[in-house]
Structure formats: structure tokens, C-alpha cells
Amino acid sequence: MPTPLDPDMFDPVCPSTLMPLRFSDKWAGLVIRCLEDGPRRFSELRVPLRSVSAQSLTTSLRNLQRDGLxxxxxxxxxxxxxxxxxxxxxxxxxPVIEALCEWGAEHWDELLDAREASTAARTA
Structure with missing residues (x-):
């Protein structure tokens, strides 16, 4: 039995929304990280993924299942x-997700700056 998932496993300001490269859907990478240490029940996944609606999590799991992941x-x-x-x-x-996480952490400030500049340009 794997250890329980940490409710704070993902930063509330998680860079997943900043990541310019995605596969499957917005939450797929986070779901895969949650399953890294072994099988999990839906309710266990909801602990660190508390900001994801049940419907979105279900959709992500179905898409990951469809894709054979x-x-x-x-x-x-x-x-x-x-x-x-x-x-x-x-x-x-x-390993691919880990590389993306490392890249995102390395370029976090640049990604935030670009996102803020884009938002400012649209509202000006």
C-alpha cells in the first residue's frame, strides 16, 4: 500500500497552467505524478488535486485510460x-514530466512575466 498522497503535493500556484507544452489535457501530468508510487483510488487523487472538479478529474482519467497511460x-x-x-x-x-517540471521551475519567472505582459496588453 503506497503512503497517502500529500495534500500539499502541488503548489497552489502550480506551474502546470504555465507550461506551454501539454499532453492529453490540463491535469494529465499531475494525475500521472499522483500515480507514480502505485495505484490510487479516486478519493485519494482528490486530496492533492483538490482544485480539480470531480468531472474534470474523471475526464482526465478516462482520457489517460483511452491513451493507454x-x-x-x-x-x-x-x-x-x-x-x-x-x-x-x-x-x-x-521522465518526460520530470524534465518539463524542471524546465518550468527554471523558467518560472519568465513564464509569469510573459503571462502578465500578455494580460496587460489585452486590457490596455
Whole structure:
């Protein structure tokens, strides 16, 4: 059983929204990072991804499943449960996501400056 996910795993001002390169959807990279240490239930994913609506998280999980990056396992019985886990293809994304995170951290100020300049230009 993996350790519980840290509710503060992602900075509230997470650079994922600043990242100019994305795959699948806005939340896919964060979901993959949450699954890095093993399978998780939907409610576990909601802890660090608290700013993501349940509908958006469901959509992300379905898209990742469709693309072969995540597998969904349903455990039948009176306490029916569902777990999500990375496939080998999904695991192969971890170094790519780590490289994007490092790049984003390195260029955080530049990305914020560009975003602010763009917003200022539109409102002027």
C-alpha cells in the first residue's frame, strides 16, 4: 500500500497552467505524478488535486485510460472499489514530466512575466 498522497503535493500556484507544452489535457501530468508510487483510488487523487472538479478529474482519467497511460481496475464485492494505476506506457512518461517540471521551475519567472505582459496588453 503506497503512503497517502500529500495534500500539499502541488503548489497552489502550480506551474502546470504555465507550461506551454501539454499532453492529453490540463491535469494529465499531475494525475500521472499522483500515480507514480502505485495505484490510487479516486478519493485519494482528490486530496492533492483538490482544485480539480470531480468531472474534470474523471475526464482526465478516462482520457489517460483511452491513451493507454492508465489502467482502471474495479474490485467487485459489497465494498466495491476502483483503482487507477500507471501502465508501462504511462510510467515511460515520468521522465518526460520530470524534465518539463524542471524546465518550468527554471523558467518560472519568465513564464509569469510573459503571462502578465500578455494580460496587460489585452486590457490596455
Amino acid at each position: 492508465v489502467v482502471r481496475t474495479e474490485w467487485p464485492g459489497p465494498d466495491r472499489s476502483v483503482e487507477y494505476a500507471l501502465t508501462p506506457l504511462g510510467r515511460s512518461m515520468l
